[in-house]
Amino acid sequence: MSEVKIFVPAPDRSPPSNTLGPVAWLRENLFGSISSSIATLLFFYLCFSYLPPFVDWAFIKANWTGTDRSVCEANAAGACWTFINVRLEQILFGLYFASKPEELWRPTLIFVLFFALLLPLLFERTPGKKWLSIALLGVFPVVFYFVVYGGSFGIPQSNTTQWGGFLLTFALAFVGILLALPIGILLALGRRSEMPVIRSICVIYIEFWRGTPLITILFMASVMLPLFFPAGVEFDKVVRAMIGITMFQSAYTAEAVRGGLAAIPKGQAEAAMALGLGYWRRTVLITLPQALKISIPSIVNTFIALFKDTSLVSIIGLLDLLNMAQTAARSVEWKGYDIEGYLFAGFIYWAFCYGMSRYSQNLEHKLDTNRRN
Amino acid sequence: MTERTRIPLHRDPRVRAILVQVLAAVVVGYGFYSLFQTTVDNLVARGIQTGTNFFDEVAPFQIGFTPFFDYKLGESKYIDVFFVGIQNTILVAVLGIIAATLLGFFIGVIRLSPNWLVSRGALVYIEIFRNVPLLLQIMFWNFAIFLPTLPAPKNSIAMGAFYLNARGFHTPLPVIENTTDFAIWIALLTFLVIGLVMFARRAKALFEETGRRLPVPWISAAALIIGGYIFYLVSGSPLSFDEPVLGRFNFKGGGQLPLPLFSLWFALTLYTSAFIAENVRAGIQSVSHGQTEAALALGLSRKDTVNLVTIPQALRVIIPPTISQYLNLTKNSSLAVAVGYEELVAVWAGITLNQTGQALVIIGMTVAVYECLSLLTSFVLNWYNKRIQLTER
Numbered sequence: 001m002s003e004v005k006i007f008v009p010a011p012d013r014s015p016p017s018n019t020l021g022p023v024a025w026l027r028e029n030l031f032g033s034i035s036s037s038i039a040t041l042l043f044f045y046l047c048f049s050y051l052p053p054f055v056d057w058a059f060i061k062a063n064w065t066g067t068d069r070s071v072c073e074a075n076a077a078g079a080c081w082t083f084i085n086v087r088l089e090q091i092l093f094g095l096y097f098a099s100k101p102e103e104l105w106r107p108t109l110i111f112v113l114f115f116a117l118l119l120p121l122l123f124e125r126t127p128g129k130k131w132l133s134i135a136l137l138g139v140f141p142v143v144f145y146f147v148v149y150g151g152s153f154g155i156p157q158s159n160t161t162q163w164g165g166f167l168l169t170f171a172l173a174f175v176g177i178l179l180a181l182p183i184g185i186l187l188a189l190g191r192r193s194e195m196p197v198i199r200s201i202c203v204i205y206i207e208f209w210r211g212t213p214l215i216t217i218l219f220m221a222s223v224m225l226p227l228f229f230p231a232g233v234e235f236d237k238v239v240r241a242m243i244g245i246t247m248f249q250s251a252y253t254a255e256a257v258r259g260g261l262a263a264i265p266k267g268q269a270e271a272a273m274a275l276g277l278g279y280w281r282r283t284v285l286i287t288l289p290q291a292l293k294i295s296i297p298s299i300v301n302t303f304i305a306l307f308k309d310t311s312l313v314s315i316i317g318l319l320d321l322l323n324m325a326q327t328a329a330r331s332v333e334w335k336g337y338d339i340e341g342y343l344f345a346g347f348i349y350w351a352f353c354y355g356m357s358r359y360s361q362n363l364e365h366k367l368d369t370n371r372r373n
Numbered sequence: 374m375t376e377r378t379r380i381p382l383h384r385d386p387r388v389r390a391i392l393v394q395v396l397a398a399v400v401v402g403y404g405f406y407s408l409f410q411t412t413v414d415n416l417v418a419r420g421i422q423t424g425t426n427f428f429d430e431v432a433p434f435q436i437g438f439t440p441f442f443d444y445k446l447g448e449s450k451y452i453d454v455f456f457v458g459i460q461n462t463i464l465v466a467v468l469g470i471i472a473a474t475l476l477g478f479f480i481g482v483i484r485l486s487p488n489w490l491v492s493r494g495a496l497v498y499i500e501i502f503r504n505v506p507l508l509l510q511i512m513f514w515n516f517a518i519f520l521p522t523l524p525a526p527k528n529s530i531a532m533g534a535f536y537l538n539a540r541g542f543h544t545p546l547p548v549i550e551n552t553t554d555f556a557i558w559i560a561l562l563t564f565l566v567i568g569l570v571m572f573a574r575r576a577k578a579l580f581e582e583t584g585r586r587l588p589v590p591w592i593s594a595a596a597l598i599i600g601g602y603i604f605y606l607v608s609g610s611p612l613s614f615d616e617p618v619l620g621r622f623n624f625k626g627g628g629q630l631p632l633p634l635f636s637l638w639f640a641l642t643l644y645t646s647a648f649i650a651e652n653v654r655a656g657i658q659s660v661s662h663g664q665t666e667a668a669l670a671l672g673l674s675r676k677d678t679v680n681l682v683t684i685p686q687a688l689r690v691i692i693p694p695t696i697s698q699y700l701n702l703t704k705n706s707s708l709a710v711a712v713g714y715e716e717l718v719a720v721w722a723g724i725t726l727n728q729t730g731q732a733l734v735i736i737g738m739t740v741a742v743y744e745c746l747s748l749l750t751s752f753v754l755n756w757y758n759k760r761i762q763l764t765e766r
Contacts, residue, residue, distance in 0.1 A: 029487070039483075039491045043490045043494060195394050198393070201398075207748075211740075213704040213707040213743060216707060216718055216740060219722050219726075223736070224733070228411060228412055304504075311509055322506065322512070338516055346505045353504035357500075
């Protein structure tokens with residue numbers, strides 16, 4: 001018997017170094033062609049000439065501690081985050097709560113509650129989403145009113161003229177979003193209605209508000225709204241801005257929802273009709289749920305736009321996040337630290353908008369069932 | 374045979390539709406009527422007679438920047454303020470649209486660059502500028518960057534004949550020396566352009582017939598530059614350039630963009646270009662890879678593939694949302710009120726409203742201007758969408 005020869009394969013050769021690994025990655029992505037190499041070098045040049053000085057100013061040499069401007073004046077080469085640190089309560093919660101340390105729990109509680117309700121909603125597998133949504137959209141505003149506005153349950157009433165900072169921005173955006181949603185849905189349904197009068201009323205409403213800049217609407221709300229009502233009916237400045245924002249936002253929400261409604265195949269409504277469902281049952285049970293699901297990304301996009309646009313109320317004199325940061329940077333104690341104020345406010349806006357836009361992209365990706373990759 | 378069951382009247386959808394519509398019309402109509410009536414009553418109670426008589430009153434304030442209008446304090450009327458406002462709005466809108474389009478297309482294209490760093494850089498640019506409120510950006514550039522850091526007129530930053538300082542941006546401006554000569558030049562140029570258009574059509578016909586291709590863009594560009602210059606000399610050099618010259622306090626002459634306008638333009642451009650860049654990226658990505666592959670398989674060169682297959686299809690997707698961005702930019706220019714650039718909302722809905730109290734007329738006119746622009750935009754969009762609709766068999 002002869003020995004059985006066992007085939008022993010030669011060991012795998014390692015892949016050529018120019019197709020795998022970091023070097024290959026660099027070659028393919030940074031130095032793929034002459035123009036690409038030039039772009040890479042230019043990019044590095046720009047980064048090295050602008051980024052280090054900025055990082056140096058904003059972080060390494062920055063002033064973080066202290067209670068007045070003497071710290072920052074002693075070290076003028078760095079950013080003065082001391083200013084933000086000292087005025088943080090004012091920029092986040094407005095003058096009323098910043099001036100009353102014993103009341104600070106109120107806005108803090110509101111934000112903690114808001115995020116506690118919102119964050120679980122962002123994940124797909126959270127149980128009891130329905131109840132959470134109801135709590136966020138139905139109960140939370142009531143809690144907000146009683147806690148922040150106060151005036152009952154032994155909570156002192158806060159003065160809305162002294163509302164401000166991020167709290168005001170948040171309140172304006174939240175009210176705008178909350179009220180605009182039902183109005184927008186009704187308008188979108190009206191715009192697709194077969195009744196010409198209803199349709200034209202909705203079209204005119206939507207196009208009117210969409211065609212006008214928000215700042216004009218806010219002027220209108222602050223100057224003309226008192227004229228629209230009989231003498232004696234007084235509106236608070238914040239409420240006026242909320243009304244203007246809601247009108248504006250509802251038109252944009254309506255267009256987002258209409259896009260979703262248009263994407264639902266006609267067969268859905270026809271099948272519902274064949275089953276004997278009337279208009280409202282057909283809409284509420286069949287078409288609207290599907291349409292809303294599709295239009296969530298574009299509705300979120302209108303939220304982002306609104307969140308940014310709330311900054312316009314600073315032009316009609318409300319002390320929102322932007323205006324509060326600017327006012328603080330122009331106060332006698334902190335004059336000249338505008339850049340820090342704007343950067344801080346800008347960062348907060350950015351974080352929220354970027355978060356929302358990533359979330360909406362994510363949803364879009366998930367809802368897009370016929371994608372190729 | 375059973376008798377057809379009659380639908381009771383209140384269950385007949387047609388009757389109900391009519392009822393609902395009549396009700397809606399009455400409610401809305403009455404709402405408007407009572408709003409209008411209360412407003413007029415309220416205005417009368419404040420001693421303001423609503424009307425347009427104030428148009429002809431002399432406006433008691435100065436407007437600093439009126440490049441297309443001879444505005445004089447003490448002579449110009451309120452209605453002139455309205456027109457100055459519109460002109461300034463259009464000026465910043467046009468400047469912004471041009472700059473934002475160029476920058477936006479550039480960023481959008483490099484967003485898809487195979488170079489990882491460049492495409493990430495473009496992404497960072499887009500995500501920063503579109504997620505921060507425009508108003509904050511305008512105020513940041515104006516109050517935190519330009520005002521404190523730009524030099525005084527004496528030490529202006531010079532870029533050729535362009536100067537930038539804390540007062541604004543100064544450019545050379547062509548001045549018409551002789552109107553008849555200028556008209557002749559323009560007429561000659563018009564003929565040249567018509568000729569070139571006809572040439573381009575012939576070249577296209579030739580290409581479709583024989584496949585021979587003429588270098589139309591090169592010929593046109595050369596003809597425009599050389600022919601334009603020759604005609605310019607022939608018609609007697611009707612233009613001269615008015616260059617900004619440093620005076621005692623600031624530059625005189627030339628075109629002047631005051632700092633608020635410059636900051637507004639700068640911020641509008643950065644903000645809008647981020648949105649346009651996203652449109653461009655989405656448009657280019659919307660052309661499926663099969664199209665490029667098919668074109669290459671047919672033997673088209675890389676350049677022809679891009680020019681004849683990718684770009685025309687991408688533009689279909691890019692242009693409609695970009696036109697909406699132009700409208701947004703125009704509406705956003707109303708934020709000028711924060712930095713004191715004298716456009717429509719600032720001088721008309723702001724100063725004039727405060728001076729006269731004619732809220733109804735003034736806000737109405739302001740809104741009307743923007744509504745017209747918005748209607749115009751949607752007409753252009755509808756026309757374009759109809760034109761580019763794919764004609765399928």
